[in-house]
Every structure is written in structure tokens, then in C-alpha cells.
Amino acid sequence: MDSRIEVPVSVRDVRIRHDRRQRHTPDGVSFDIAPGDVTLLLGPSGCGKSTLALALNGLIPHAVPARLTGSVLTGGIDTADATVARLSEKVAMVFQDPDAQIVTGSLLDEVCFGPENLLLPVEVVLARAEEALRAVGLWERRADNPDVLSGGGRQRLSIACALAMRSPLLVLDEPTANLDPAGIDEVYAVLRELTRSSHLSILLIEHNLDAAIDLVDRVIVLDRQGRIAIDGSTREVLADRAEEVAAHGVWLPVATLAALRLRRVGVEFARLPLTGGELSEALDGIRSLPALPSPVPRVRSQVPAVAVRQLSVTRGKKRVLDDVSLDIPDGDFTAVIGTNGAGKTTLVQAIAGVVPPPRGRVRVGGLDPATTDVRALAAHVGFVFQNPEHQFVENTVESELSRGLRGAGRHPSPPTAEIEATVSAMLERFGLADLRDVHPFLLSGGQKRRLSVGTVLVTGAPVLVLDEPTFGQDRERADELLGLLSELNRAGRTIVTATHDLQLVAEHATSVAVLAAGRLLAYGPTAEILGDSELIARAGLRPPPLARALRGVTRHPEWQSITRIADLPGGLA
């Protein structure tokens, strides 16, 4: 081997502009990655993080229509002069969607795919495949079809495929955004093991800092313009310059956010904590903490907005929902949680009548979704799909919104002044006023999401139901949506959402329904449910990061039951 250690990647003054876009993102970025380092790349959405990742193995400019200026040297090769295939020996990639990375029909074939393309001898291909599959704990399942793996399993397979390339640098672009909590844990267990046992350099793009933080050596923060704002060791960046990082629209670990809030009310931290363990240790070292704000008593309405009675749903031979009964009070924000396959989606779809439930089991606003016509139901309950594009049926943003008001679809009545006023107000409300004549598919991701919520709200439905609305989205967008839902909830709408992001639930939901294997384990106020660690474990879930951290605070027992940042002292109240 070469005696001098090669820099895995060296980026110089890189600016990238996608064809038909005005701005350069990233815009003039330079950095080197040191051998063996784990570097975390952070930045607000649209700052060019993923674009930069695609430039590291030459997909930009070779496969993506975009212009790149400056230079990217990957393993000493200028990416402008080499093919993506050749660069794959210098940098391996793992992308967000595990389903979009699988080509063949068995785990073994899949891992062999890369080395086979490199024309390596069969023995070498197999040796590499075995090593890679063993490294992610999938060797025993090598004959299986990747389809039978869980999401986490498939993403581990993608990592194995990357390892089989034997490249000195591994780039992971949002590897856990499409996974449930169990899958996220699996992927990070594998990455942790890899950083311990090998000299692999890793560039990680990840919004879930709580999962990633303990293996990161260095953090680079891009600002909205796509320039490097901060670059330094994990602690220097995320702890010492936390407020600056947050100002760039970047999420912080929940322990750091909690500490920032406490610092405002005079709690002194020698150094801001990054992990739950550090937070609880720091709090234990403080003799007296400010009094906890007394929880605002929330009056739960006695009138149910949604009533579910002994609902069972069978699909094929499997019982997806088993004797579920619950009353969701009017004006409540209810989160439905559970592992994959627990029945979350089936329950929310039954409530909204998307898949009509058996008769007489569900009542929404006095109607039975099983027997009510779609249009009549739309005035009482609206359903927001995971992918906003699926529910767009018109050619402009404006008609998308006015559709629900115009009456029967085939012979739409002309827009009246009243409809026009409602639509204009809605466009204004969701920041879409300039885009009223644009085709819905041409909106940005965040705009599409807002429009999809708007189309459902425009009919005035008092109950809004959502299925995993933050799946596959970055933190900023997820937060924007949840903020919007909270606002609607405060204005009196009942919100019901299925989700697997428990910290999100903790921050926003007033009630939580816990499902496991089709049965309702519990339904009650958020703090009560999330505070019951035995219940959460029984459902196969883990408490949200803040709850986990504060449970370790032994000196201040009253802090142990806190699950959300809003319940800490330091609020604006």
C-alpha cells in the first residue's frame, strides 16, 4: 500500500447549480475529510447537503444535469475526469430510501452486485460479500429475498453493499429518514461497530442527531446560502456554538435544546450537554433547580369528535385491528403510536373512511364513515396522505383548493364570490398566494405538503386525520408541519395522526393511543402515557430521547417524569 495516507476526499471551492435553477447550492464549499473520521454535515433544507453528497462520487456532474465549478478530489482522483463507476472504488454511498437501492433477488446477490461489476474473480467477490454481510449481521440470511427484511434490515443490507466496494470513504445521506425507531437503532448499532473496528472514513448527513451524536468526530454546518458556516469538532460546534447552529435553522440534540432552555432561567452548565447521559449527569450535579412550571390544566372536552366501538379489521387471514374502542374528545390532538404493523394506519384510515370500516363501529361528527358518501364525509373529516402528490387531482393550486367547495366533480358550478374569498384566504394562510396558477406537482416539497393540508381544511372539516405525515422528511419540514397542526388544534380542530416519532408526539400531542399487534394498549394524556416506561416497552417502543435522559436524574425525582421540552422551566409564559 501507499506509504502516505491518502485523503479520502478533498473539496475545493465547490459551487453547484442544478439546470434551470438560479441559485448555487452549495456555494463555494471547501473541506477535507481526514482518514478514519466521522464527519456530520448539517444544514437547513435546500442548502445543498444531498447535492454535495452526489458530487463526491461524480454523480454530479456525470449523471445529474447540473454545473459544478471548483474541484472534488476523491481518493486523489478529480471527479470531473473519472467515471462514477471508477470513483465507486474510492467512495461508497448509502441513500435514504432502502427500497430504491436494491437490484437483485437475494441478499448475497445484492452484496455481490458491486464487486461483480468491478470484474473481480468469483472467490474475491464471495469473500467480500461474506465479510460485508457479517459486518451488518445478515450473513445467516444471505439466501433471503431483500423484500422480507424490515426497513432497518434493508438499510443494513445497503450498508453491506457499500462495504463490499472496499472504498475508504462511506457517504450516508439521511440513512434513517425512512425507518421506524427500531430500524434507526439497528442502523446505528452497525455504524457504531464499524467505526470501532475499521479505519473507514464516514460522511454522514442526518437530521436525527440524538441517534448519531455519539459516533461523530466533526461537524460541518452549511447555512441557507450553501456556504460553510461552522466547521469544527462535535463539541466545539454543537455545544459551544449551539445557539449559532440553531440560528442557521439546524436542529440540535434534544439534550442540548433542553439545556439551552434551562440556561435562560439561570441554570449554569459548564459545557452544554450533547447526549441524554450528559444532561442527566449535569442536572444531578446541580443542587437546586428552578421550580417546574405547573402544568397548564387542559380541559378535555366531554363531547367525543370521534368514537370507535369494538372495531376489528381483518385483512387476508391477519387480524390487523382487534376490538379497538376509544373516544377522541373534541378539540384534542391525538397521536396513534406503535411499531410497524401494529395497526396505526388501519385505525386512522378507518376513522377517516379512507378504507371504509365495518358498519356501526366508527362515528365521526355523527356520521358512520362506512355508510356515508365521500362528499358528505369530507365536510366532517379530512385525511392527509403521507405523500401529498397522491391526493392532487387538479391542474392548478387554486382549483385544487376550490375543488372541495365547488360541488359535484363532473359538472362544477362556477366559482362564486364566496368560494373565491375562501380560497384566497386559504392561499394567503398557507403562503401559496403567488403560486395560485402553478401546477401542484411543480411546487417544492414543503409547499406541496401545505397545499395537501389546505385542500383538506378548505371544506371546514373539524376533524383532521393524518398518516405518518413526517415520514421521510427532514426535521425542519416535519417541524413546520407539526407547528401548523398545533396552530389548527389551538383554533379548535381535532387532530388525529399516526406517527412513529415519539419526541414529536411528546412535544405536540395532547393524547396518545398506543397500539400493539392490533390491540389498543392504552389511551390517555401524553405525559401519562409516555411516562409509563413499562407500557412503552410493552408496545415495543422506546421512550423519546428527553424522557430517557431525564429518567436518569436521581437528585431531582420530580424531573424524572418530564417528557417534553415545553414542560421545562424557561418557557415564555
Place this chain on the structure above:
Amino acid sequence: MSDPFALTTGAPRYFLSRLNPLAKLAAVLPFMLWLLLVRDVWTPFLFLILAMVTILIGARLSWRTLLLLVAGLPAVVFVLSLSFGLWTDASRVDTTPLVFQLGEFRFFRGAWLIGLATALRLGAVLALALIPGLTTTGPDLVRASVEHLRVPYRVGYTALAAYRFVPRFRHDLDLIRQAHRVRGVSGGRGPVAGIRRALGYVVPLLAGAIRHAERVSFAMDSRAFGAHESRTERHLLPLQVRDGVFVGLFWLCGAGLLVLAAQLG
């Protein structure tokens, strides 16, 4: 649905699974083409029998497939023979014996025989196609084509990757249907409304498909796909003596049946 990618470890007596996919294709293709041209009843009938016997001897079948093949296929051929018979111009066959009469409508044996010939032809072509169809996996066919027919591996493997899109599309389509129904896109009954509805699914489905295809191609490129003129193949599918023997025997049997059919007809 069975897993098209599963490793097939056929027991030795199921010889069809061990043959090269291209040999199986070569054996049946000439007769499939010939069957498209014949008009009599005997030729397709004999080939239907030949194909079924070959499959029953040489392939491992589940009970379901077995039932479909032995009972389902003949039943379909029979029903088709009647319905094709109904389409036949009665004035051309009214010299043949009457089978049944419904009011003004008379069904002659001649009409049924014309229908039967067409139905048997379809059945025989299908049964012949099932010889490679039931015993070959998509990946093996691609590998064999790349190995022996000089199909560029970039084309073959891209086709394989596309094969994986199908279940995803089905899932997406279900979701889009649900979403459109919730948005009140019913548009009434009948074929016109149905087509309008289906057109509405195209844009979201395509938008999703194009994005997905782009991601898959990025993932493949990132793993050195297309790096060299050829790639390592771990499963070689060489053409062996038994492949030649099978093709020869099958052609011989087929030729014999053609002669037999000519004498019977």
C-alpha cells in the same frame, strides 16, 4: 405470489429446472410460431398434450398450479371454443349437424369446431410457453441471454431492476386510488368515467416512478454498474449436452406430431 427471485433447488427428477433457459425457449419457439399459422383441430390438440406431458414429467408444480394446468386450462379451452363458435358466421356451417337451438339462434357443430380450433391454438401456445415459463426465473433468463446471446449486460440487469418496480407501483397505485376517492373523484360509472379516472392516476404514478427510477440508477451507478465491458458472473449457465439432447428430442417429437396431425386431419 411466489417469489420470482427465490433460489430454485429442483430435485434431480425435475429435469426442466436444470436445463438452460435458452434451450427451453429454442425447443418450444418454432412450434409456437407454427401453431399461429395452422387452422385444423388436431395439430394444436396434440401439441397441448405434448406440452402438458412435458411439464408434468419435468417440472415441480404446486398443487394449485397442477390443478390449473390439468383442469383449468382444458376448461378454459372448452369455454373459449363455445364463445368463439358463437362468433362464427352460421350460414357457412349450416350443413353440419345442429347442436342446440335457442329461439332463432342455432348453434351448429361446424361452428363449434371452428371455435375449438382457435381455442386449442391459444391453449397450445400457452401450454408451450409454460414449459420455460414455469421452470425458469427471470434472473436466469437474463443471465443466459447475456452469456450466450450477446445481450449487453447493462440492458439485462436494468430490466431486472425494473422488475422490482412492479410491487412498488401496485402499492403506489392503491394509495393514489384511495386518495382520489377521498377527494371525490368518482366521476360516475361506465368505461368513459373509468378511463378518465385512470388518466388521473397517471401523473402522480409517473412522477413517483421517475423519481424512483432515478434513485435506483444512482444506487446502481454508485456500485460500479457499467464499469467494464463485462462483469463477473457467479452463476454460469453453460449450454450442455443435455440441453442439446432436450432440444433435439423435443423437435423430433414435434415433427412426429405434425406428421400425425396431417394424417388425422
